[in-house]
Amino acid sequence: MPAMQASSNQSQPPLIDPFGRSISYLRVSVTDRCDFRCVYCMAEDMTFLPKRELLTLEELDRLCSAFIARGVRKLRLTGGEPLVRKNLMSLVESLSRHLKSGDLEELTLTTNGSQLARFAHDLARHGVKRVNVSLDTLDPDRFRAVTRCGEIGKVMEGIAAAQDAGLKVKINAVALRDVNEHAIPEMIEWAHGQNMDFTLIETMPLGDIDGDRTDQYLPLNTVRKRLEESYTLTDLPDRTGGPARYVKIEETGGRLGFITPLTHNFCESCNRVRVTCTGTLFMCLGQEDAADLRGPLRASEGDELLHRTIDEAISRKPKGHDFVIDRERAAPAVGRHMSVTGG
Numbered sequence: 001m002p003a004m005q006a007s008s009n010q011s012q013p014p015l016i017d018p019f020g021r022s023i024s025y026l027r028v029s030v031t032d033r034c035d036f037r038c039v040y041c042m043a044e045d046m047t048f049l050p051k052r053e054l055l056t057l058e059e060l061d062r063l064c065s066a067f068i069a070r071g072v073r074k075l076r077l078t079g080g081e082p083l084v085r086k087n088l089m090s091l092v093e094s095l096s097r098h099l100k101s102g103d104l105e106e107l108t109l110t111t112n113g114s115q116l117a118r119f120a121h122d123l124a125r126h127g128v129k130r131v132n133v134s135l136d137t138l139d140p141d142r143f144r145a146v147t148r149c150g151e152i153g154k155v156m157e158g159i160a161a162a163q164d165a166g167l168k169v170k171i172n173a174v175a176l177r178d179v180n181e182h183a184i185p186e187m188i189e190w191a192h193g194q195n196m197d198f199t200l201i202e203t204m205p206l207g208d209i210d211g212d213r214t215d216q217y218l219p220l221n222t223v224r225k226r227l228e229e230s231y232t233l234t235d236l237p238d239r240t241g242g243p244a245r246y247v248k249i250e251e252t253g254g255r256l257g258f259i260t261p262l263t264h265n266f267c268e269s270c271n272r273v274r275v276t277c278t279g280t281l282f283m284c285l286g287q288e289d290a291a292d293l294r295g296p297l298r299a300s301e302g303d304e305l306l307h308r309t310i311d312e313a314i315s316r317k318p319k320g321h322d323f324v325i326d327r328e329r330a331a332p333a334v335g336r337h338m339s340v341t342g343g
């Protein structure tokens with residue numbers, strides 16, 4: 001991808017929603033494809049989008065740059081699996097100009113780690129400082145079962161390569177009844193032993209999968225109570241503006257995060273929006289309302305229409321979400337998969 005020029009939109013006003021929340025964090029899904037098929041995320045037999053539906057790398061750059069011009073300070077690339085997107089490194093390299101200029105504070109990525117060994121050094125070279133690696137179990141057989149095809153050895157190589165490249169690694173694990181619920185202490189000790197933060201995520205009702213989510217759902221307050229029987233957990237002040245709450249585990253000295261999207265305790269400080277790989281802007285992970293940004297991107301070379309569409313969408317950012325997992329409502333609260341919106 002040729003080096004892109006920043007469109008000079010510095011005079012554009014910052015994005016502030018009707019509830020006074022500044023939008024400073026953008027998560028962008030760069031592909032809906034993935035080399036895994038995690039049981040809580042995808043159906044086994046997924047149909048992916050045709051290529052023409054996806055934003056090109058140039059369009060992704062323009063879109064991210066437009067948000068940065070409006071005050072976005074943190075940008076997270078996600079997916080699907082971001083590292084399976086062809087030439088992703090050229091987008092990372094191009095976006096790194098905003099790190100150099102100081103307009104962007106952080107460029108980061110959420111990955112399943114399978115390809116990280118190949119790309120860790122390039123990511124670090126382009127200014128990425130931290131990556132989140134999703135890993136739900138340390139057991140190779142369980143790992144293959146949860147991902148339906150993944151090889152844990154590759155992920156471990158990826159984590160080692162990231163650390164070797166100087167990237168700070170955070171491990172994210174979805175808390176899953178029966179699958180990893182009894183191995184959580186072991187995972188925490190492993191992560192903290194290697195100087196990695198560890199965060200647990202509650203399953204969210206996003207998109208049809210081949211199973212029943214009520215069987216997978218493991219509330220994190222149950223996990224926390226169990227951990228408190230063996231460890232001393234000290235609450236840490238929240239600095240993320242997101243759904244994560246952090247504690248220090250005194251025995252390991254490491255940080256443990258709890259992401260509980262089914263509670264509303266974080267919506268009032270929500271500073272984030274998401275864009276799918278087709279350029280659809282979601283103002284809330286848990287609501288269907290969205291705005292198409294691909295049309296405005298493709299309609300003209302200038303960004304005026306794009307900015308107007310973004311403004312209009314942010315003026316509709318809802319106060320909070322409506323997630324529910326229960327047996328009466330068999331259908332997911334939100335029809336799209338996490339791999340479309342990005343985690």
Ligand code: SAM
Nearest residue numbers: 041079080081110111112134203204338339343
């Ligand atoms: N493929 C990358 C990965 O796995 O890290 C990035 C995309 S993935 C959709 C981002 C995160 O969302 C992962 O940590 C994954 O475990 C989580 N996730 C996917 N589906 C979920 C669901 N239904 N509920 C909660 N977390 C989910």
Ligand code: SF4
Nearest residue numbers: 034036038041080112
């Ligand atoms: Fe792929 Fe990530 Fe979804 Fe797993 S959670 S299927 S790795 S996108």
